[in-house]
Amino acid sequence: MIKLHHIPFSRSFRILWLLEEMNLTAELRIYSITDGSLRKPEFKAISPFGRVPALEIDSITIHESGAIVEYLTETRPECGLGRLVGDPDRISYLEWLGFAETQASIIASLNMQHLFMGPETPASPAVLKLEAARLGATLKAMNSSLDGQDWLLPSGFSAADTMMGFNLFSASYFVHVDKFKNVIAYIERIKSRPAYIRARALDGEQKFYNKNFYEALDV
Template sequence: MIRLHHVPASRSFRVLWMLEELGLEAEIVTYAIGDGSLRAPEVLALTPAGRVPALEIDGQALFESGAIVEYLAETRAEAGLGRPVGHPDRGRYLQCLHFAETQASLIENLNLSHIFLRPPARPSIPVLKITTARLKATLGALERLLEWRDHLLGDFSAADVMLGFNLWAAPRYVRMAPFPALAAYRDRLAARPAFVAARAKDGEQDFYDREFYEILDV
């Protein structure tokens, strides 16, 4: 039995998508942000920070989406989604896997400022502007990379699962018109049968309440 502990539209979608790419069936246990369910002792025993994803697989429990995606790619190497030691793309592959979390941490900070910090807390406008600018810079780096590639390494890989996921949250904070290559890349990812299957199992997110979050300097 494979069991995924999951919040819809969160980083755990990366693992759900990766499982679909590998053709692995999993039981999905769904939680909501903010209702306290992620602080239950049985959840903290699997993921000590009370965060998703956590994946029960191969007789163990794993947490951290990057670690899980990398583990799945390496232990199911026949699918060709990883880049093993000695592969010429190994360095770029690892770089993309970990750059995904650099970008995601910026999105997370914007989520906190725009959504999860309620009044009387007031986000710092300069910090919002700086974080948004940094997120836009990461998108620009990906745009340049994807102007001449269909995927991050040419062929689809686990790196696309890690970084591609971010392209469903980043447009909440950065206008995507300057990034046509990223828009086309996102469309390619969304058309993958495994992505479609994962999205059908994902569930509906309940934290974003608008398509775009403006920085209101008030």
């Protein structure tokens, strides 16, 4: 039995999507970011930092999406979703896995300031503008990298796309993605993948965003 500890529309979607790409079925344990369930001792015993995703598989438990992606792709090379040692795309693959977390950390900062800081700790307009600009710079870099190819790696779809691709659905709440034509085409290719469609149906309703777009506040 595979168990995925999951919050809808969070980074754990990366793993839900990857499992679907690998035709692996997981039992979902659903949590909320606001109800305190991530701080309970029973969850901390599974994920010491109180974060999702956490994956129970092969009689072990792994947390942190990057580590889970590397474990799944290395233990199941027949799925062809990793790039193992000796593969010409190995370095680019690892770079995209790392860049996915760089980009996600900017999104997390914007999420925190727009969505989770209370009135007693108002968000800084200058920081919001800076973080939105930083996020836009990462999208510009992606747009350039996708010029002339369908996926992040020249050799085709990989787990790097499940790591990076998920970010784009949150990024669009803070940056006008439509000016990055290659990124828009990439998003459409992602949306057409059967495994992505299945994963989104399993994911559950997102409860983070209550607006279509969050403008940086005027300084």
